[in-house]
Amino acid sequence: MKNNVTTPALLEKYFPLSAREKADLEQVVAVHPMNIPRYYLSLIRPDDPNDPIRKMCVPGSEELIVVGAMGDTTKDPYGDDKHDKGNGILHKYSYTALVVATEYCAMYCRHCFRKRMVGLSNDQTVRNFQEASKYIADHPEISNVVISGGDPFLLPTDVIKAMLESLKDIPHLNYVRLGSRAPVVYPMRFFEPELLDVLRRFNREKTLFVPTHFNHPREITPEATQAVLNLREAGLNVHNQAVFLRGVNDDPETLTELMNDLVRIGINPYYLYQCMPVARVRHHFQVPLKEGVDIVDRARQQMDGHAKRFKFIIGHDIGKLEICGRVDDKLILKQIHARSEHPEEASRMLIRQLTDNGGWLDDLPEVELA
Missing domain, CATH: 3.20.20.70 (Aldolase class I)
Structure with missing residues (x-):
């Protein structure tokens, strides 16, 4: 677990990131940390930008969206x-x-x-x-x-x-x-x-x-x-x-x-x-x-x-x-x-x-x- 990918700099060793992607990533992980085992990272198909495995583990610029057409969001929808x-x-x-x-x-x-x-x-x-x-x-x-x-x-x-x-x-x-x-x-x-x-x-x-x-x-x-x-x-x-x-x-x-x-x-x-x-x-x-x-x-x-x-x-x-x-x-x-x-x-x-x-x-x- 010590070898998990936790920073944009480490992620760049596996996937090329544009300057914009890296900037967005830095912004996202400051709020919601990134933590990906190398095993799970190996399941991603790097040539597919819409890979479903990638969507579940790699932060994206979409996480910067807090309002939109779907309606209101909440921090605690389950009433914890x-x-x-x-x-x-x-x-x-x-x-x-x-x-x-x-x-x-x-x-x-x-x-x-x-x-x-x-x-x-x-x-x-x-x-x-x-x-x-x-x-x-x-x-x-x-x-x-x-x-x-x-x-x-x-x-x-x-x-x-x-x-x-x-x-x-x-x-x-x-x-x-x-x-x-x-x-x-x-x-x-x-x-x-x-x-x-x-x-x-x-x-x-x-x-x-x-x-x-x-x-x-x-x-x-x-x-x-x-x-x-x-x-x-x-x-x-x-x-x-x-x-x-x-x-x-x-x-x-x-x-x-x-x-x-x-x-x-x-x-x-x-x-x-x-x-x-x-x-x-x-x-x-x-x-x-x-x-x-x-x-x-x-x-x-x-x-x-x-x-x-x-x-x-x-x-x-x-x-x-x-x-x-x-x-x-x-x-x-x-x-x-x-x-x-x-x-x-x-x-x-x-x-x-x-x-x-x-x-x-x-x-x-x-x-x-x-």
Whole structure:
């Protein structure tokens, strides 16, 4: 990881940059750091200026855009701040606690919805995991924990072991998730026997899941496939949470290939997230919902039952909303999770009027289906 590409000067050794590109890059990384493993950099096709792998890891001048035709942007579209219980704990849903274990990742993805904090010192990460586990133990309504970040697999193995050990004996905790993009961008982490042994031992006591984050079929390399196999052979379940991204996977053929390839290597397609309206992300990565719902439907027509199990999701401040489809120009959504302060909103249906540019729930007026 010490050899990651973190500056425009280092990037120039791999890709020629014009003076303007370099100046824009310097401006972007001053706000949102760059961090690219050389492994992931090797997946880029340097002769393709629109390469989807490059779009996800190399900063671009588009990140300087904070307003535009897509609508407003925000720093916190998922409502992390208002559900922050301190010491890295976000308690949005009564039954789930999310622990932000670190602000660091193996790679700083350009579409990240926590872009405001990843790679930057902040107060929203865990400082004392024993206290975090005490909060979880003191709330019997919590049935599962998500350890996220940043990327928890960037922590030392002994730290991961201690975190898991502190959760092992909480009786009302059914399972734990370790959310990570490391199998995609730095799969070599999962070639380490010590780490795999820690995960295997914990999984014997309490079920452990790894939700990962493949967005494009070219990310499913032999190395990534082996990393996933190592996790599966340790007994873990691996799920995938992709993000629907302009210029990366916004066509039926790419989405179909991605989901089929995930199933082929033993990963369960779980969520496809609508790109959030994050500042310096929305205006070059978000696909309008009117266009996106049709792309996803056409892709699903080509998939078998296992590949199409994923839910197309808006991760909104009010909770998680499944995008079910559309009737003419009316978008049909079902709320599948609601905030703990509004439990009555779970499982309700929402109908919104599609517009040409609307990419988020707040952009679409409420309408009746009839």
